[in-house]
Amino acid sequence: MSSLSMAVSDTLVLAGRNLKRIPRQPDLLIAYTVQPVMFVLLFVYVFGGAIQTPGFDYVDFLMPGIIVQSIAFGGFVTALGLSEDVQKGLIDRFRSLPMSRSAVLAGRTSSDILLNLLSLAVLLAVGFVAGFNFDSTIGKILLGVVLLLFFGYAFSWVFALVGLYSSSPETANSIGFTAIFPLTFASSAFVPVASMPNGLKQFAEVNPFTTVVDAVRSLWLGTPANSDVWMAFLWCVVLIAIFAPLAVRRYRVVSA
């Protein structure tokens, strides 16, 4: 077997393993569906009246932001799963097998894509109920979906590294939340950047979350795109180029 076909076959075996657990762990399914729904409802109905988004209904403004946030957090299952695998000695087993060195991580990150697709569908459904509407062409809408899944995949590699460096799933949890939560809030995801104080505003403007959220808005709502769309794809490539090699390098030496 060539090393490429071995890597693909091993990755598929492990992605299958990750997906099998989903229906058996209802708490994970809830994290993927109920939580995002709760976020949409809270933001639209609690903050919606107070946040000024000139030119948009708040629900239209919000949906791209909240979807980007949910999808960035989708990779979180990778961090939890990997740190659990390390802790329980499963990574030792995998590393002692004659299998591809990247398959455990690639299996995780690729099964995240399917989960993210699921959470995207649930979020859009709730969004529609709350009054969200696309204002764009079908091609651009689909490009937005592709961008979101690609961004989620890139973030899965960030979380893969977090998971491999965490001593327990609980640590992975707190690292993930303290690092990602502020990043999503200090962006254009929930409020217009123009409303932020100086300092924070400049940070939010260069924050990749802002780039990706603005790109999705331009693709879905027809706002001016500037360079946001290709910059957003570039960010995804850069994140993968940095974090995938770091994660694989860590995997080769990690131990419980």
Next chain:
Amino acid sequence: MSAPAILAEDLYKSFGETEALRGLSLTAEEGTILGVLGPNGAGKTTAVRILTTLLAPDAGRATVAGYDVVGDAAALRAKIGLAGQYAAVDENLTGRENLEMVGRLYHLGRPAARERAGELLEQFSLTDAADRPAKTYSGGMRRRLDLGAALVARPPVLFLDEPTTGLDPRSRNQMWETIEERTAAGTTVLLTTQYLEEADRLADRIVVIDHGNVIAEGTADELKDRVGGERVEVRLEDSGEVERALGALAGLGPEQPVADDGWVRVAVAERKGAIAEAVRRLDGEAIGIDDVVLRRPTLDDVFLSLTGHVAADGDEAAENEEVRA
């Protein structure tokens, strides 16, 4: 005679300040069980991790089934099975799914992986539980499944790192029988353990390691002979008198008496009259005796006399360091 199935020469490994292995060498001939005996932190797990390609040594070399553990790591992995201390099974998968997954990662192909999983489930008496998630399994069942996973590809060399730690006596016995069946079929086994009873029962040869080096090796009988003759063991009525009892019994045998868990033990050169002499001495000091026995040495005694401490009483800090690093 063929080359040894496992050969380690002068292995060194440090984690920061902690020297886990300091020139460890060991050999296991094909088709035999090598018992690696030592307390927590002795370097057993580090040695297994190096021999199974999980960790590179700082210095020294090792071959397993003829493959270098560093240079030929990828090819070697197809020849070994590993069952660790953790029972490394996916709890969310069923027993059958766990074994099939491992079979496919050994690249047996889907039909062969499925067939092999069925065989192993039967062999390990897991057929009834085969389609239940592993999280519903008892500790003993998980260990059997873990050992089954190590055997999926029928590897010629098997590494078992403390396979029975934490198991109840019945599960331990089942595990021992399974391991014996494997070697009868020609598999070479390296088994680490803290349990001297386990090494005594299973191993053809034993290496005793402490602080990252081999301090003794041989068969169980050879090791027991090294400790010499029998020992008198006395339990005191009042454990507060241990110090005085140690003094009273000094000189009864060639070595100093030792105290452990309410018992005072002393090796004696001559069986005859040993008990009477021990009782006379303690009586002379008015030290009350609760029980007194004359005992053949066990591997526990071997360990105690070689290392100065008992096998289960290890250096926890060093072991944690070893596992974390």
